[in-house]
Amino acid sequence: MKLIYEKSQEGRRASSLPPRSLPVPEIPDDLRREHPPRLPEISEPELVRHFTSLSTRTFGVDTGFYPLGSCTMKHNPRVNERVVNFPGFRDLHPLQEEEGAQGALELMWRLQEILAEVAGLPAVSLQPAAGSQGELTGLMLMRAYFAERGEAETRRKIVIPDTAHGTNPASVTMAGYEVTPVQTDPRGNIDVDDLRTKVDEHTAGLMLTNPSTLGLFDENIEEIARIFHGAGALMYYDGANLNAVCGISRPGDMGFDIVHFNLHKTFSQPHGGGGPGGGPIAVRDRLEPYLPVPAVVRDGERFRYDYDRPKTIGKVRGFAGPFGVFVRSYAYIRSYGPHLREMSEVAVLNANYLLAQLKDAYELPFDRLCMHEFVLSVRTLKRQHGITALDVAKRLMDYDFHPPTVYFPLNVPEALMIEPTETEAKETLDEFVQAMLEIARDASERPDELKEAPHHRPVGRVDEVKAAKRAVVRYLFEDHPDLSADPSGARQLEAQKGA
Numbered sequence: 410m411k412l413i414y415e416k417s418q419e420g421r422r423a424s425s426l427p428p429r430s431l432p433v434p435e436i437p438d439d440l441r442r443e444h445p446p447r448l449p450e451i452s453e454p455e456l457v458r459h460f461t462s463l464s465t466r467t468f469g470v471d472t473g474f475y476p477l478g479s480c481t482m483k484h485n486p487r488v489n490e491r492v493v494n495f496p497g498f499r500d501l502h503p504l505q506e507e508e509g510a511q512g513a514l515e516l517m518w519r520l521q522e523i524l525a526e527v528a529g530l531p532a533v534s535l536q537p538a539a540g541s542q543g544e545l546t547g548l549m550l551m552r553a554y555f556a557e558r559g560e561a562e563t564r565r566k567i568v569i570p571d572t573a574h575g576t577n578p579a580s581v582t583m584a585g586y587e588v589t590p591v592q593t594d595p596r597g598n599i600d601v602d603d604l605r606t607k608v609d610e611h612t613a614g615l616m617l618t619n620p621s622t623l624g625l626f627d628e629n630i631e632e633i634a635r636i637f638h639g640a641g642a643l644m645y646y647d648g649a650n651l652n653a654v655c656g657i658s659r660p661g662d663m664g665f666d667i668v669h670f671n672l673h674k675t676f677s678q679p680h681g682g683g684g685p686g687g688g689p690i691a692v693r694d695r696l697e698p699y700l701p702v703p704a705v706v707r708d709g710e711r712f713r714y715d716y717d718r719p720k721t722i723g724k725v726r727g728f729a730g731p732f733g734v735f736v737r738s739y740a741y742i743r744s745y746g747p748h749l750r751e752m753s754e755v756a757v758l759n760a761n762y763l764l765a766q767l768k769d770a771y772e773l774p775f776d777r778l779c780m781h782e783f784v785l786s787v788r789t790l791k792r793q794h795g796i797t798a799l800d801v802a803k804r805l806m807d808y809d810f811h812p813p814t815v816y817f818p819l820n821v822p823e824a825l826m827i828e829p830t831e832t833e834a835k836e837t838l839d840e841f842v843q844a845m846l847e848i849a850r851d852a853s854e855r856p857d858e859l860k861e862a863p864h865h866r867p868v869g870r871v872d873e874v875k876a877a878k879r880a881v882v883r884y885l886f887e888d889h890p891d892l893s894a895d896p897s898g899a900r901q902l903e904a905q906k907g908a
């Protein structure tokens with residue numbers, strides 16, 4: 410397919426503007442561009458065809474199964490979009506005075522109450538814009554808490570398991586703490602013996618997702634909480650995997666003191682293209698004074714922002730947070746009503762249904778029931794036939810499935826991390842199983858076909874190393890002569906008008 414620049418024809422336009430009726434302002438020469446911008450010149454039908462055909466070449470949860478482990482790519486109910494487009498929500502200005510925004514404030518307050526109940530912790534801030542920002546905010550709360558106790562300088566370490574998502578160590582470093590890694594034991598839990606040697610009076614806390622990125626619930630979580638609290642440290646729950654336990658078990662009851670939610674995962678939100686996300690945090694009451702401002706509070710029948718929090722860490726995001734995300738998440742939660750736990754129950758059921766059918770054809774590093782996702786290894790196929798996790802992932806695209814997460818977590822070689830979510834039908838799961846089993850068979854019978862996959866996608870196998878090291882993410886104008894340098898100057902004039 411040609412780039413839009415390659416379709417450009419001098420003087421062609423997608424719109425015609427009315428003649429100017431206002432005087433043209435005088436722009437000083439030194440502020441003028443030397444050349445008009447090189448914009449594609451194209452007619453409206455060609456423009457529509459170009460972008461429509463591009464849109465059919467991409468893949469999303471609306472076009473097919475998207476079992477991208479840890480990302481919770483579930484269906485986004487259309488009712489959420491209808492609700493978020495109510496003019497009272499859509500057209501609200503963030504600086505609207507409180508009297509004119511009571512409905513929006515009430516929605517945020519109600520969402521806070523629900524999240525507090527789900528977390529099992531009493532106080533919530535909706536502000537952080539994503540899970541990773543929730544992590545950073547939570548660590549800033551820890552710092553503020555220990556600073557007030559005179560322990561900010563002694564407590565420097567945060568313990569993180571070797572299965573952790575990359576944002577965890579990144580947030581720890583960004584917050585000025587040091588990472589202390591802890592190993593995973595043969596059942597896929599945190600290795601408690603290793604942990605005991607790592608937790609002391611210099612430890613500020615633990616950062617853990619439970620279930621872990623292996624899709625396994627840590628069987629020793631209460632013991633782990635005792636170890637940390639016994640040492641005066643705090644427990645942080647990375648809620649990216651909350652889809653496994655929502656309404657069933659609560660991080661606060663497990664012993665966690667701070668929790669972040671990934672609203673865009675657990676409570677549905679179009680994501681995967683970079684946003685928008687939502688990463689609210691919930692905390693135990695002793696951490697509440699440090700939460701970001703403003704808090705959304707209720708006074709009788711009225712709702713308002715509360716800035717009067719002398720110990721707050723301040724603001725972590727503009728205005729009150731990603732409001733459209735709040736509306737969609739609230740709508741999603743309310744559609745389940747008191748049956749919210751069904752969401753997680755079906756997510757766990759779907760994952761175990763897949764696991765049971767795939768574990769013999771692939772290697773299962775930790776042979777246990779999984780939660781909402783599970784991790785397989787392609788190590789045996791690699792040893793026997795030279796087929797890698799990447800080959801399996803690419804071949805799945807030929808079956809119209811988005812590949813699972815690959816090569817993560819790092820402690821599983823040739824990892825495939827599969828998360829079906831609760832919104833997939835049994836027939837879809839069955840088709841996915843068939844594809845995975847066929848691929849495992851083809852590994853021995855037709856290995857070359859796998860190594861060259863995908864065969865039926867708009868883009869074939871790319872050189873990933875070259876793509877990473879020499880990424881070309883813009884049109885290389887220098888490779889294409891600029892015709893606006895045409896001595897007649899005619900083209901330049903056209904382009905200026907269009908611009």
Ligand SMILES: Cc1ncc(COP(=O)(O)O)c(C=O)c1O
Pocket residue numbers: 479480539540541542574576577618622647649650671686688
């Ligand atoms: C386990 C885990 N923790 C944290 C994050 C970070 O969340 P976000 O992408 O919302 O910043 C992710 C995201 O994929 C994750 O999978």
